[in-house]
Amino acid sequence: MGRTYAIVATGDHVAVSDVTDITRPLPLGRAVPLGSVLWDIHAPDGRALLRTDDLLRALVALRADYTSSARR
Numbered sequence: 886m887g888r889t890y891a892i893v894a895t896g897d898h899v900a901v902s903d904v905t906d907i908t909r910p911l912p913l914g915r916a917v918p919l920g921s922v923l924w925d926i927h928a929p930d931g932r933a934l935l936r937t938d939d940l941l942r943a944l945v946a947l948r949a950d951y952t953s954s955a956r957r
Contacts, residue, residue, distance in 0.1 A: 890944060899924075899940070901947055913947035916940060928954075 903911040916924040926934045926943045
């Protein structure tokens with residue numbers, strides 16, 4: 886079974902959440918536009934994870950960061 890994600894644009898960033906379980910949406914982080922092409926990707930705790938021009942790559946990085954931090 887796959888996962889379902891929601892990406893919601895707010896004033897100055899894009900919030901990324903895992904909504905596979907609609908009763909418990911899981912905030913994965915946010916993407917902040919940097920110029921016209923790049924995005925700065927941050928974990929929910931504010932840690933900078935990467936800079937990318939591809940939001941799909943950002944989603945993969947946010948999910949991987951959540952998965953690795955959940956194991957600690």
